[in-house]
Amino acid sequence: MSDSAPTNQGTHAHGLKYDLPHLFGRRRAISSLAALTLVSAAGRGMAADGSCVAIPAETAGPFPADGSNRAAGQTVNVLQESGVMRDDLRTSFAGMSPVAEGVEVQLILHLVEAGTACTPLAGRAIYVWHCDAAGRYSLYEDRDRNYLRGLGVSDANGIVRLTTVFPGCYRGRWPHIHFEVFDRPADAVAGSAGRLTSQLALPAAACNDVYARDPRYHNxxxxxxxxxxxxxxxxxxxxxxxxxxxxxxxxxxxxTGFEARAVIGLG
Structure with missing residues (x-):
């Protein structure tokens, strides 16, 4: 991993019809053992008896760009843009060009059914968005860019892997990442209600370390x-x-960058 910016959007910038077969084909290579290891390694999201716990729901906040609110008098819905399904969230897409700079983060999310079996949830869509290193949200505070937003689909083991950057901290909030889970990718792009909307926090030690060392996070x-x-x-x-x-x-x-993991239990 490194904190260098990407130079292109890879193979996941061609829209839903192109992305789905390629995404599932590549990710079937991850074994069930690896999926179970991820749950154990993350630790969080599991009860003392080893069962998976449903993660609390949270507000989407004022900058979701999922069609639920407006900016400058217009409805903002990045989920209907071609290229929103992708692995690398650092680039803009759909005709926009700015690229997000910052410390690279490999985000690994494991979607499981809450309960004793911790059944992996395959084929679920998860929309992820967060602010950039300066603490600003694309499409709202900076309308010429749509980076740090994207839709991933869980593989056969319920795993979604996304590349992004460490988010900055803005006044009034602890550093965090938003997400919304849909039962199917088609539900996400059609504007259907998500199954769960919530947020993930960044650990204090990492926040202090990144912000103190990297001038891109000076604010x-x-x-x-x-x-x-x-x-x-x-x-x-x-x-x-x-x-x-x-x-x-x-x-x-x-x-060197970070690997960030979370188990997302759905009730």
Whole structure:
């Protein structure tokens, strides 16, 4: 991993019809053993008896770009744009060109049915979005770009892998990543209601390390000061166990990039 920006959008920038067969074909190579290992390695999202726990629902916030609100008088819906289904969220697409800079993050999400079996949920669509290193959201605060938004589809083991950047911190919120889960990719692009909308928090140690070391996050140093997960306007309503479940498990460093994992249990 590195923090260099991508130069192209790869094979997942051609729309839903092109993306689906290629996406499923490549990802079937991951074994069931690897999927179970991911649940155990992430740890969070599991009860003491080893069962998977449903992750709490949260608000989509003011910048979802999923057709549910407007910006500058126009409905914003990136899910209807060709190329929204992709593995790399750092580039803009559908005629927009800006690229998000920042510390690279390999985001690995494991979708499972809540309960004792932790059954992997294959073929689910998950829409992920978050702010950039400067703490700004594309399509709202910067309307000439749509980066750091994309739709992934879980493989046979319920796993979704996306490349993105470490989000910045803006005033009033703890650093976080939004997501919305749909039962099918077609539901996401058709504007159907999602099965779950929630948020994932970034660990404090990683936030402090990234913001202190990387000048692209210079605004985040002051914005993070005085913030905490326990006082965050969204996460503070949850129990300590729920907050732990919603906090990404990270490995890596600001110099080499991070791998971020979470188990998303659906009730």
């Amino acid at each position: 985040s140093v002051a914005n993070l000061r005085g913030q905490s997960l326990a006082r965050d306007g969204i996460f503070r309503d949850n129990t300590p166990d729920e907050i732990e479940q919603q906090t990404l498990s990270l490995s890596g460093s600001p110099a």
